[in-house]
Amino acid sequence: MPDLGQGGESMMNLYEAIGCRHSVRKYTDKEVPEKLLAQIRSYFEKTSRLNDRIRTELDILDNTKGKAGVKGLWKAEAPYYLAIYSEQEEGSERNAGYIMEQMVLYMTVKGLGTCYLGGSHPSVKSKNGKKCMMLVAFGYPEGRLYRESPLAKRLPLNELCIFKEEAGEQMKTILRAARLAPSAFNSQPWRFIVYSDRIYVFAQKNRIPGKSARAMREFSIGIMLSHIMLAAEELWMELETVTDEHFASKTYKNGDYVATLSLH
Numbered sequence: 001m002p003d004l005g006q007g008g009e010s011m012m013n014l015y016e017a018i019g020c021r022h023s024v025r026k027y028t029d030k031e032v033p034e035k036l037l038a039q040i041r042s043y044f045e046k047t048s049r050l051n052d053r054i055r056t057e058l059d060i061l062d063n064t065k066g067k068a069g070v071k072g073l074w075k076a077e078a079p080y081y082l083a084i085y086s087e088q089e090e091g092s093e094r095n096a097g098y099i100m101e102q103m104v105l106y107m108t109v110k111g112l113g114t115c116y117l118g119g120s121h122p123s124v125k126s127k128n129g130k131k132c133m134m135l136v137a138f139g140y141p142e143g144r145l146y147r148e149s150p151l152a153k154r155l156p157l158n159e160l161c162i163f164k165e166e167a168g169e170q171m172k173t174i175l176r177a178a179r180l181a182p183s184a185f186n187s188q189p190w191r192f193i194v195y196s197d198r199i200y201v202f203a204q205k206n207r208i209p210g211k212s213a214r215a216m217r218e219f220s221i222g223i224m225l226s227h228i229m230l231a232a233e234e235l236w237m238e239l240e241t242v243t244d245e246h247f248a249s250k251t252y253k254n255g256d257y258v259a260t261l262s263l264h
């Protein structure tokens with residue numbers, strides 16, 4: 001359990017939050033102070049982007065009086081919802097997942113529980129020409145805010161990775177962070193081909209066809225890429241993302257090539 005500071009805030013950083021966050025589906029009705037809501041809004045401006053040409057927008061929906069008007073399947077009732085809106089372009093789902101996970105980890109650090117709600121939508125589905133890509137429930141948890149990482153239900157690394165060369169400690173740290181990423185239905189659609197200094201990332205083909213399943217997969221891939229970015233930052237490593245035309249132009253039976261991540 002991370003240390004709690006004087007303000008009830010933990011002293012951990014976003015990378016450390018990867019190891020202890022879980023989805024929170026039950027909330028108390030305790031209000032989040034306006035100051036913290038303002039910090040959440042301003043943190044959004046500081047998040048890294050996969051593609052900074054895609055314009056995005058954040059909105060906090062106040063549901064403390066039960067009037068936010070959020071609807072959908074597998075919804076968690078919460079006092080607040082965070083909505084991310086984005087222009088619709090190639091890569092906008094992946095970019096939105098990348099940004100939203102940084103928000104979610106930031107809120108974890110601040111003592112708030114969160115849960116992605118891929119099946120839900122706000123009453124206002126688009127804003128300033130941008131579409132709502134995801135809602136995240138948040139608030140103070142009724143149960144536990146944290147979970148120890150060994151208890152996370154995830155596939156073992158040897159099922160996610162093909163090791164072509166021996167992975168050093170730093171590479172393993174990065175892969176462990178990627179492995180812990182949350183995904184829609186915990187589908188963990190990522191697979192990795194690992195060399196000592198680079199990772200070839202693939203996204204598994206969806207078992208369920210259709211546009212919204214694909215959008216959820218892409219959003220989840222964005223989340224996972226943000227974990228890799230945060231782990232690389234923690235290790236002071238240089239992370240370079242390249243597209244290998246050799247892989248990008250091929251079609252694969254079980255998955256799609258995402259990118260090659262080179263680490264040094």
Ligand SMILES: Cc1cc2nc3c(=O)[nH]c(=O)nc-3n(C[C@H](O)[C@H](O)[C@H](O)COP(=O)(O)O)c2cc1C
Pocket residue numbers: 021022023024025073074075076115116117118119120152153182183184185186216219220223
């Ligand atoms: C894109 C996405 C969509 C999700 N949609 C829902 C949802 O609609 N309802 C829900 O209860 N959980 C949803 N989740 C939460 C996942 O079920 C959860 O992250 C996963 O099972 C792993 O559990 P953990 O987050 O506790 O580690 C979603 C997660 C992601 C990443």
